[in-house]
Each structure stands twice: as C-alpha cells, then as structure tokens.
Ligand SMILES: Nc1ncnc2c1ncn2[C@@H]1O[C@H](COP(=O)(O)OP(=O)(O)O)[C@@H](O)[C@H]1O
C-alpha cells in the first residue's frame with residue numbers, strides 16, 4: 126500500500142489556560158489516502174476544528190504522531206511547517222477570509238507570491254484558477270462586490286493556486302444558503318474526481334457530508350464512526366437523538 130497522505134495515530138490535544146487543562150482530543154487515529162474525500166461531523170465542541178488545525182499544521186498535537194505524506198510533523202521547525210502548509214495544503218474557511226482591499230485576482234495570487242513567484246506569473250496563474258471556478262470575468266472586483274457563493278469560489282481558487290494535493294475545509298458552506306451550498310459541494314466533488322485533490326471537510330449538515338465518500342464522526346474528542354458516508358449517514362438519521370450511554374434513562 127502506498128503511504129497515506131495523512132496518518133495520525135493516538136493524537137491527543139490538551140489546551141492549557143493558566144493552570145486549567147482542557148483535554149479536547151482523546152487519542153484519534155485517522156488515515157487518509159490520496160484522492161479520498163472525507164467529511165468530519167460531530168456536535169459543536171467535539172474537537173473538529175482542533176483536529177483540522179492539527180491536520181493543517183496550524184497547531185501541533187499534545188501527544189501521538191502525525192505523518193504528513195510520510196514526514197513526521199513533530200520533527201519539523203516552524204519554518205518547515207509553514208513551508209509544508211504553503212506547498213501541500215489549501216485551506217477553505219466558513220468566513221471565506223478574503224482580503225477586502227485586494228482584488229479577487231490579487232487574493233488568489235497571494236499564496237503564490239508568498240511561495241516566491243513573480244507578480245506576473247502569480248497573476249497569470251490566478252486567472253487560470255479563477256477560470257476553473259467560473260469567475261474569470263470577476264478578477265478585477267473586490268470581495269465585497271461578490272455574493273457569498275462567489276467569495277467562497279474565490280477562496281477555493283486561492284486554496285488551489287499553489288497546486289496542493291490536499292484541501293482542508295472547515296464548515297465551508299456554513300454561511301451559504303442551500304442552493305449555493307450545493308453548488309460549492311459540486312465544485313468540491315469535481316475537484317476530487319477530476320483533479321484527484323484529497324479533501325477533508327468539516328460540516329454540521331448531513332446533506333453536505335453526503336457529497337463525500339467517507340464519513341468520520343467525532344464525539345467528545347473520540348472517533349465514533351469511520352466508514353462509508355452513506356452507511357454513516359444512515360446510522361445518524363436512525364439515531365440522531367439517542368442519549369449517550371453514560372446518561373441514565
Ligand atoms: N485555544 C483554545 N483554548 C482552550 N480551549 C479551546 C481552544 N480551542 C478550542 N477549545 C475547546 O476545545 C473544545 C473543542 O473545540 P473545537 O475543536 O473548536 O470544536 P468544534 O470545532 O467541534 O466545535 C471546546 O470545548 C473548546 O471550547
């Protein structure tokens with residue numbers, strides 16, 4: 126078997142505020158192969174964003190191991206982590222996180238400029254990515270002149286500008302209406318199928334998770350389910366309100 130793109134074993138995360146410890150992840154195992162399309166679901170506070178921040182090398186685990194494409198992330202310096210983030214991972218957020226005073230094209234070009242491209246090359250590449258998400262005609266506008274769905278497309282183009290193998294998306298449709306959310310999810314599906322981009326996406330909504338092949342459900346910092354999305358969503362629909370076993374009936 127080839128090396129998984131993501132290979133985490135026994136990952137724990139404890140936040141310290143003053144002398145108060147909050148243990149958020151209690152030993153997560155997760156392997157994601159190249160070309161996978163995985164949704165992560167779980168109640169608010171179950172640790173989804175904490176896990177995504179670790180996967181994205183924005184934060185480090187307290188315990189356990191994280192191999193990213195075979196490289197042990199614990200052995201990397203801050204600079205090396207930043208470099209991996211830039212080259213290997215595209216991020217998409219709920220709130221789009223576009224820079225308001227820059228044009229759409231400048232927003233998409235920015236990661237390339239950070240990675241050392243000339244302005245000219247970065248701009249040309251940005252236009253190619255914008256074309257791919259159907260927004261080439263809007264390159265000169267600013268983000269505030271676009272709809273929410275269009276802004277999220279710009280964010281996707283920006284995430285893909287450096288041609289990373291993997292996209293991490295934390296509730297990317299959380300601020301969008303149902304129709305727009307379906308459009309964005311169709312874009313993710315197309316990126317996965319046609320470009321082979323590995324996608325790990327957090328969502329609250331079963332309709333969104335249904336676009337992925339695989340579902341991981343978290344509960345209180347542990348993996349409750351990891352398997353085919355269709356089966357996981359069927360189980361979820363059958364028992365959404367079951368009290369947890371530790372609560373007496
Ligand atoms: N920087 C932090 N410091 C302390 N506690 C945190 C921090 N970030 C998150 N938490 C806590 O960790 C738990 C999980 O948070 P999070 O990963 O954001 O959950 P989710 O994304 O599933 O809603 C929550 O109880 C949250 O309050």
Ligand SMILES: [Mg+2]
Pocket residue numbers: 173174175
């Ligand atoms: Mg979250």
